[in-house]
Amino acid sequence: MVILFDVLARLPLSVLHRLGALLGWMTYLFSKRYAARLRENLAHAGLEHAETDSRALLHANIREAGKGVMELPWVWRRSLACVVSSVKHCHGWEHFEAAHALGKGVILLTPHIGCFEVIGLYVAARQPITCMYRPPRYPSLDKLMHQGRERGQMKLAPTDLGGVRQLLKALKRGEVIGVLPDQVPGNGEGEWVSFFGRPAYTMTLVGRLIEAGGAVVVMCHSERLPRGEGYALHFSPMSFAATASIPKQMNTALEAVIRDHPDQYLWSYNRYKVPHGALPPDVRKDS
Numbered sequence: 001m002v003i004l005f006d007v008l009a010r011l012p013l014s015v016l017h018r019l020g021a022l023l024g025w026m027t028y029l030f031s032k033r034y035a036a037r038l039r040e041n042l043a044h045a046g047l048e049h050a051e052t053d054s055r056a057l058l059h060a061n062i063r064e065a066g067k068g069v070m071e072l073p074w075v076w077r078r079s080l081a082c083v084v085s086s087v088k089h090c091h092g093w094e095h096f097e098a099a100h101a102l103g104k105g106v107i108l109l110t111p112h113i114g115c116f117e118v119i120g121l122y123v124a125a126r127q128p129i130t131c132m133y134r135p136p137r138y139p140s141l142d143k144l145m146h147q148g149r150e151r152g153q154m155k156l157a158p159t160d161l162g163g164v165r166q167l168l169k170a171l172k173r174g175e176v177i178g179v180l181p182d183q184v185p186g187n188g189e190g191e192w193v194s195f196f197g198r199p200a201y202t203m204t205l206v207g208r209l210i211e212a213g214g215a216v217v218v219m220c221h222s223e224r225l226p227r228g229e230g231y232a233l234h235f236s237p238m239s240f241a242a243t244a245s246i247p248k249q250m251n252t253a254l255e256a257v258i259r260d261h262p263d264q265y266l267w268s269y270n271r272y273k274v275p276h277g278a279l280p281p282d283v284r285k286d287s
Helices: 002-009 013-030 032-045 051-070 072-077 080-085 093-101 117-124 139-149 161-172 205-213 246-260 281-286
Strands: 087-091 106-109 129-133 154-158 176-179 190-195 198-203 216-224 231-238
Touching: 002 072, 002 139, 013 032, 013 051, 013 072, 032 051, 051 072, 051 216, 072 117, 072 139, 080 117, 087 117, 093 106, 093 216, 093 231, 106 205, 117 129, 117 139, 117 154, 117 176, 117 216, 117 231, 129 139, 129 161, 139 154, 154 161, 161 176, 161 205, 176 205, 190 246, 198 246, 205 246, 216 246, 231 246
Parallel strands: 087 231, 106 176, 106 216, 129 154, 129 176
Antiparallel strands: 190 198, 216 231
8 A cells, every 4th residue: 555655646636636536436436325425415415506506516526535535645645845835825824823822722623625634734844733533444554644644743643532632732732733523423422413404423522622721723624726736725713602512613614614615525424424322313302
């Protein structure tokens, strides 16, 4: 796998994106389960009303999902300087700097939009950041993931109790932590709140981290530019009202960001699954 990644990483990003678009269509056509979930999630989101617009969004998302896979070797195996230079526009960076200047820890929320891998490396080239990640099943892939991500000043924290302790220590040092806010947590680590009109088990970790360390929250999403030209990053500040649950407010903010780039969101992700041992939302309501 390392050899394959190294070979692919030598190709220009534009070529990898063209290959990725082809891969996206192959996956869609030959994996019925993948295709069904993608269509279902897009349909329930209700982002397009006309049938022609819905079809165009579906086709665009098929291509973008494939690009997201094929660009990984480029992002993980190219030099850090090369990856950082691929960020052609950085909108709202002043919001991130203002949050960091407060002297508190910063929680950076990075949803599954575009090439979200670039965001952590972009920050890590400038200052320490600890990113939470879910270790893969295969040790070889885990090693490759560490090599690709732990560069600059980045550290990885697994999605377990030890990882949460790492995040808390980083926040207490006034550093940055990165969290995927739309990743489905394990049982007991989330609550059912609406996400595009459907109950989604959403992490409560962000709220707990804010309470424990008084951290500031910033949202950042990556936009994949056309023709392999690189990426644009979009930073925006976040604040939470005390009158509503943080997971609910977080999902509302996520929806707004996703509506800006619906074609690049990872709609194929099983966002509405029921974690092992958790009660489905309808059962919880009835009880």
